[in-house]
Amino acid sequence: PRTSRWWIGLAISLAALALATWGVQPTRLLATVTEARLEYLPLALLLQVVGIAARARAWQAFLGAVTFRRAFAALNEGYLLNNLLPVRLGELARAYLVRKGTTLGTAQALGSVLIERLSDVTIALAALTFALPRLAAPPWAQDIATGVGVALAAAIAGLLVLVLSRRIGPAVLARLPGIAGRGLPRLARGLTDGLYVAGSPRRLLPGLAWLLSGWVVAWLQFEVYLRLFGASGNPTVWLFSLSVIAFGGAVPSSPGAVGVYELAGSAALRALGYSPEFSLSVAAGSHLVQIATTAVLGGWFLSRESQSISDLARAARELARKPAETAIP
Structure with a gap:
């Protein structure tokens, strides 16, 4: 099954x-890349690090410990592992790693990641909803945004019910026979406790503020990418493009969202009237900066902590199988 996931992801990425390259003229693409204004590149790298720092501060606020x-x-x-491993195992790995030297439980760490990801999607959807009317988007695009919004609202409502009635879920799961009845209640209790703690106003509000600041940095960074390749945009362009990239990058594919990121970014910019060559250059360039930055930072921290990628991949898979039992060695 693991091999089949790799092949399926690779097929999606290649498609x-x-x-993403459909209709792109190689000579024009080469000219766009070679004429890039590289003086903007250091600023793009700096904003990438600042954005990651803001996200880390948001996650710290959700965790609290x-x-x-x-x-x-x-x-x-975790970002480094997401670029190397399928099915976003890096999200599980960072929940495993963040507990080092703390009393934080595994399920509580997973709950904080879930809160962060839901908050991320909410901000992306809000930005898309804000941008679409200003772009004279076709009715079908607004219908899709509405449908995603309804589904997201339902998911958030379900989590709220689960968190506010923390005893119900574990009590129901405890009635299951065998090992499921022994392991799942503990997992559900840990997850709901993690969601309850991360979702408390004193942690949720600062976390959301820091996460939103990370998005603001990313929106500004997108303008830097536009200027890097010789054009410019406006806030509507930034909000729309990054929201499309956020949702497109969530599609299962090969590690690092290679292909789907480029398709989402270039499709968004093409829809706004930019040329195919320019659109692909911006999408691929921004993705390359993102991957390179997290590779350097993630690799440096892994080496400092004497961790290997194979060990973390094994721990992440174990965490996926037995989240209530995985322990830090």
Whole structure:
């Protein structure tokens, strides 16, 4: 099954890359890349690090029991693993890593990751909802945004019910026979406790503020990418493009969202009237900066902590199988 996931992800990525390069003229693409204004590149790299730092601060706020350095290190290590492993195992790995030197439980760490990801999707959807009417988007695009919004609202409502009635879920699961009845209640209790703690106003509000600041940095960074390749945009362009990239990058594919990221980014910019060559250059360039930055930072923290990628991959898979039992060695 693990091998089949790799092949399926690779097939999706190759198909996405084929679509992203559809209609692109190689000579024009080469000219766009070679004429890039490289003086903007250091600013793009700086904003990438600042954005990651803001996200780490948001995660620290949701967790409450870790230092900023621990959150920043685990976040970059998780991003690195997401670029190397399928099915976003890096999200599980960072929940595993962030507990080092703390009394934080595994399920509580997973609950904080879930809160962060839901908050991320909410901000992306809000940005898309804000941008679409200003772009004279077709009715079908607004219908899709509405449908996603309804589904997201239902998911958040379900989590709220689960968190506010923390005893119900574990009590129901405890009635299951065999090992499920022994392990699942503990997992459900830990997850709901983690969601309850991360979702308390004193942690949720600062976390959301820091997460939103990370998005603001990313929106500004997108303008830097536009200027890097010789054009410019406006806030509507930034909000729309990054929201499309956020949702497109969530599609299962090869590690690092290779292909689907480029397709989402170039499709968004093409829809706004930019040329195919420019659109692909911006999408691929921004993705390359993102991957390179997290590779350097994540690799540095892994080496400092004497961790290997294979060990973390094994721990992440174990965490996926037995989240209530995985322990830090």
